[in-house]
Amino acid sequence: MKFEMKSSTAGVMAVRVGAALVLAVLIAVPVMAEISFESSCPQTIAEGDAFTIHGTGATNGSVTLLVFGRHYFHTFTANPDNRGDFSVTVGPEETRNFSAGQYAFVIQDPGENGQYEIGTRISTSGNITVTDRGTAVVDFGTATDLKPWIDPEIEILMAASGRAGVDDVFRVEYFFVELPSLHFDQERDPVTGRLILNGSDPRRMVFSGTTNMAPENVLTARIRDAASGKEIFTDTIPAITPADGMGPGKHSSWNTWHYSLDPVRLPSGEYIITVGWDKETWCGSNTALFVVPDAGAATGQQISAPTLFSLMNSGLFARL
Template identity: 40%
Template sequence: MKPGTTVVTLLVLLVVLGLPASAALTAVTSGPGTIVKADTVTLSGTGAVNGSITLWILGQNYFATKTIAPDKKGNYTFIIKPEETTRFSAGEYAFLIQDPGSDRSFEIGPLLWNDGSMRITDRGKVIANIGAISSFPVDISPVAAIILNASVRPDVDDIFTPYYFYVEEPAVHFNRVNDAGNLPDQTTGESLLITGTTNVGPEDQLQVSVRNATSGDLITSQTIPVVEGSNSNQWTYSLEEPGLPAGIYNVTVGEQKYTTQGSASAQLTVREYLIAGNSTFIPQPELPAGMTPYGVLLPLLISGAALAIIGIIMLVSLRK
């Protein structure tokens, strides 16, 4: 048998038997296996040849389902928008993709009661009690296992494919800050450049605000993009010349559209740029190495005294 023949045969069997090829799922999140609150999450797959498919989302104090119809080729895409991921809690989340199987009918389904509890049903009959959604733990794997076990019951051909992600709070960090959280001092008239990192995805934006540290007055604000990085995503904030007036400022960067969490602040001091011609400051000549100001002044004083004595002698001579 030639290399690749087995793969083709398996794909043909998948189509003939009406089984999903969910291994082709592609997940677009902030990072591998990670979702950040306020992210847009995209789950795309192929091989959905049995009609509609359902996505179960389970996490701490959270449950939701979405059902979509794939295209004629069996391609499908679930999009979880920021309005939804903002309600996620930090911790493990299970994303279970349910294919109805060759009979093209879902047997396993959720049943939500008015008291907030959840049961699992097989063709409408309760077969498991998961409990209150509000008590779902941070480690969601045991809850997901109850649903996955239901799919192996006799006469059930629903197929569940689980994927697990960890949800994080948005986080923003500044580059080049000292232990006190201060940015390097700036001089008036200079352009301003501040950079940092974040776990927020590149499909989102960050809000930058610069406020007077004393009065709290807003000086300027700007929306900046998030740029995908190799290890962490990057952000850059810049102000062209003349930058900021002299003063002390608080610079805050964060995801503010969907959540007020995940912002960071740093203090920036801008000092006045002094021009010698417009100030009382007189530049001093640079002294040779090892010479003190007194070492220069003493010869000058001696020379001045000698000139004064010579002048007096000449004046007395002329009078005579």
């Protein structure tokens, strides 16, 4: 399940258009009581992940979602049920068209009269125009003119909602779109570049990290021989754990993943591990070196936990 965030209409509108206007709107017309969002991570959408908005209390007819972002503009429509509940999903086939940057998701309710006064249209040349009852108010240019920071366009749109005779109700939420990304928690040896794997269980080599990809994505661990590059085997990582926002570091709001490898599956040597998704080949994965130690500890070197377990399995200790 994706990260879900809930917020009230009044709170967001107060931030975006001023408390006085919010009070007037809330008194004049019934509006959506609550909106919640399902996204890859808190306030973050990874390209190629679905994004869903759920709403309640939409009793004025259909609801329109306008999405503004870097080089992107699109509208979606939802028809609430008889209780006023609705949902809009922007699917992976659409979010793959997103570019990194800030995106504004504008939810438009037609207001008490059930009619949209404020609209948008796209000309044959691609120009995006905001209209008031069919009359052009402002031209944003084409989608390619929209920048990574979309605040100026949203401020203009919100100003249009305050025009005389307009009772449409707007609600704005901002999310950041990122390329799918994945990181290892383990540090790398500054000399060899290998991951430093720590753990008390001699039967497991544990890899872990963070990702901005949603929990419903499937990650794969691929193990290759470092010398030849030949793939030895692949494993599916059981699950991505949703973020709780409580962890340390700059990726504390990201989801987490864990992969446990039994070292007896590999002879001693150096290997490459690649963890990532299969939707893309150029992003959403990370690669690192690691080593399954040999029996050199018999000469007095420190025996690592994986090596000790391998020696015990080999029967060497029984012959000593």
